[in-house]
Amino acid sequence: MQASKLVDPATWPRSVKKAIVFAVDVTLVPLSLFIAYALRLNTIEPHTYGQVSLLYFALVSAAGVPIIRLLRLNRLKLHAFDMHAIGRIALSSAALILAAVLISYVADLWAPRSVPFIFGVVFFTMAVFARLVGLLLFDLMHRLTGRSRTPVAIYGAGAAGLQLATALRQSREMRPVAFVDDNPALHGIIVGGTRVFSPDKLEELAASGRIERVLIAIPSLTAGQRETLKRRLDTLPCLVQTIPSYIDLIAGRNWVDDLKAISPDQLLDRANVDLDIPEVAKAYAGRCVMVTGAGGSIGSELCRQLVDCDPRRIVLFERSELALYEIERTLLPLAKEKGIEIATCLGSVIDRPTVDAVIERDDVDIIVHAAAYKHVPLIEGNELEGVRNNVIGTRIVAEAARLAGIERFILVSTDKAVRPTNVMGATKRLAEIVAHDAQRNSSGTRFAMVRFGNVLGSSGSVVPLFHEQIRRGGPVTVTHPEVTRYFMTIPEAARLVLLAGAYSEGDDLFVLDMGAPVKIVELARRMIKLANMTVRDADNPGGDIEIVFCGLRPGEKLYEELLIDDDSLIQTPHEKILRACEAGLSEIEVAAMLKQVGEALDKRDTHAVRKILQRYVTGYGTVSSTATG
Incomplete structure (x- = not known):
């Protein structure tokens, strides 16, 4: 050697x-x-x-x-x-x-x-x-010396192909032995010292070993055309790769990654709801506010908006070390300008001693409980941890708040809690019932709940998923052509939580008027259009991105609802914010439910957990067209 x-x-x-x-x-x-x-x-x-x-x-x-x-x-x-x-x-x-x-x-x-x-x-x-x-x-x-370069064919005999061939001749890894181009006028001629072949000759060149790789060098192709060509060439007995042009590289562009950022506001089929109300700042000014799940999508936005409300102190309560580090790093400069204290606590909401200690140490006045497991497919297969975190965790924080005489407790919930067909939604409905029960036994603390639609841009939402699929050239996967959801932006969601705390009179459920629900397939089409691409379908076979329907996931509904009982709606000082008073379980039923949940968790009995959800949550476990799609 x-x-x-x-x-x-x-x-x-x-x-x-x-x-x-x-x-x-x-x-x-x-x-x-x-x-x-x-x-x-x-x-x-x-x-x-x-x-x-x-x-x-x-x-x-x-x-x-x-x-x-x-x-x-x-x-x-x-x-x-x-x-x-x-x-x-x-x-x-x-x-x-x-x-x-x-x-x-x-x-x-x-x-x-x-x-x-x-x-x-x-x-x-x-x-x-x-x-x-x-x-x-x-x-x-x-x-x-055994260092022969890999023979390659360059697909595209234009300027980009010539640039690539010149670069490869200087490399130690590859050598261009053929050009391939769709233009019949170029077939058989010599370009830059290399012969141009018809695409039909690729199979023969690869099979004979004359080429071991095909490099696509046609920057004018759209994402859809590029994906179609690559799929056609993938049948060859050699590797196929797409190469950007030197102009793209110098400009810092990548054909696949070069998608302009899409603002969640662009995806709403309605105007943003103006939630900038002076009463919000007054409700939190001079108080110590504890935010559980402070490093999550909603929790972190809540913390940023709280800074504008001039609280005395913000307590960041988070179980993820990285998430806690990031939100603290983001908040500290903003809080320092306004003279607001930032306290951090690395802990879990299911750890009662830690929750009690933080409330006492920081003299907490208001708790915003945003900590929860929320990803439907994950919780469907991890029901024990979903119940432990979402139900028992809410019980622990709510009970600690009640016993400490906290001024206000706001629970962040979801529209999936309404007649849920999945474990995650059912656990959030039980969390609402727990908060309702805590209010029943409290004389001083005001308990409120905020029910969200889907939050655009939050972790696990369809927007980041669709953006990633579009970036890769598709396809974009939608579960069902008729799936609809209510949508709101992260700032709207966070502001709604803060407004709920300001408007709460005790045992309140707040929802935002988000207009008509949006079809997910239409959201996908809108994102593709905003990325300057077109949908590839039967009417437009030459489009860029294909939309594929993959079927409803376990526990997924076609339609979501915001309220169990529409008749209980009450107006608030803001025309787009509605208050409801929905019936829950009796005190005896709540106690029995919590006891049964505890026993099932101790035994790690997933079957028992699902039986409990069916018994105490309206709609869970029933078979309907909305659940089966």
Whole structure:
């Protein structure tokens, strides 16, 4: 292995390579002058001609050394041998001609007038030829030492393809052996020293081993056209890759990643609800506010908006170390400007001693309970932890708030809690029932609940998923063509929570009027359009991104609802915020439910957990068209 490294010029130091090229160029100077005399005097032994001076040879050769060094001929890379390099050699040849003429006149040494010019032409020709031979030897030694480059075909014989071929000729890994292009007029011609083939020849080229890879270099293709071409070429017995052009790379663009950012506001089929109300700041000014789940999508936005309400202190309660670090790092500069204290607590809502200790230590006035497991498919397969965190966690924080005489407790809930068909929604409904029960036993603390629709841009929502699928060139996956959801933005959701705390009179449920529900497939179409692409379907087979229906997931509903009982709605000071008072379980039923949940968790009995959800949550476990789709 060491021997092969000595032979392979790719492993030689750059200084060694420059010294070899310099020695070759210096040697070519007297050799070119000798050939010039031989051509002029018409003899292969010009040194026998009496007037030929060895001193002239010596002086011209000596002059060639500084000329070659000053013009840096030895720094021209073999693999980058182009018109610039040829121009540098031509300039060196001109300088040698001038030196030969001056030496002849100044030193009064005889030389026919045409010899210096013949000398320059010969040097130019031999210097170019020497570099071409060197390049061939380089490739040959590459192969002899087992470092042969991968033969590739470049799909696209345009400017981008030519750029790529030029770059590959300078690389150690690949060598272009063929161009492929859809234009019949180019088939069979030579472009940049490489033949252009029809795409029909790719199978033959790959099967015979003449190519081992196909590189697509057509930057004008749309994402959909590129994906269609790649799928067609994936049947070849070789690797297929898409390569960006140099212009794209220099501009910092990537064909796949170059999607403009889509604001969640652009996806709402309605105007944003103005929730900027002075009463909000008054409700939190001078208080200590504890936010559980402070590092989540909603929790972090809540914390940012709380800064504008001038609280005395914000307590960040979070179980994820990374999420807690990020929200603290974000909040500290903002809070410092306003003189607001930031306290952090790394802990879980199911840890009662920690919750009690934080409430006492920081003298908490208001708790916003945003900590929850919310991803429907994950909780469907992890029902024990879903119940433990969402139900028991809410019970622990609510009970701690009640016993500590907290001023207000706001629970962040979801529209999936209304007649739920999945475990996550059922656990959130039980969390609402727990908060309702806590209010029943409290004389001082005001308990409120806020029920969200889908929050655009939050973790696990369809917006990041669709954006990632569009970035990859599709397809965008939608569970069912008729699935609809209510949507709101993260700032709307956070503001609604803060408003709930300001408006709460105790045992309140707040919802936001979010207009008509939106079809998920229409949301997907809107995102594709905002990404400057088109949907590929039967009506538009040449489109960019395909939408594929993959079927409803376990527990997923076609339609979501905001309220169990629409008749219980009451107006609030804000026309877009509604208050409801929904009936829950009796005190005895809540106690029984919590006892049964505790026993099921202790036994890790998933079957018992689902039985409890069916018994105490209206709608859970029933079979309906909305659940089966």
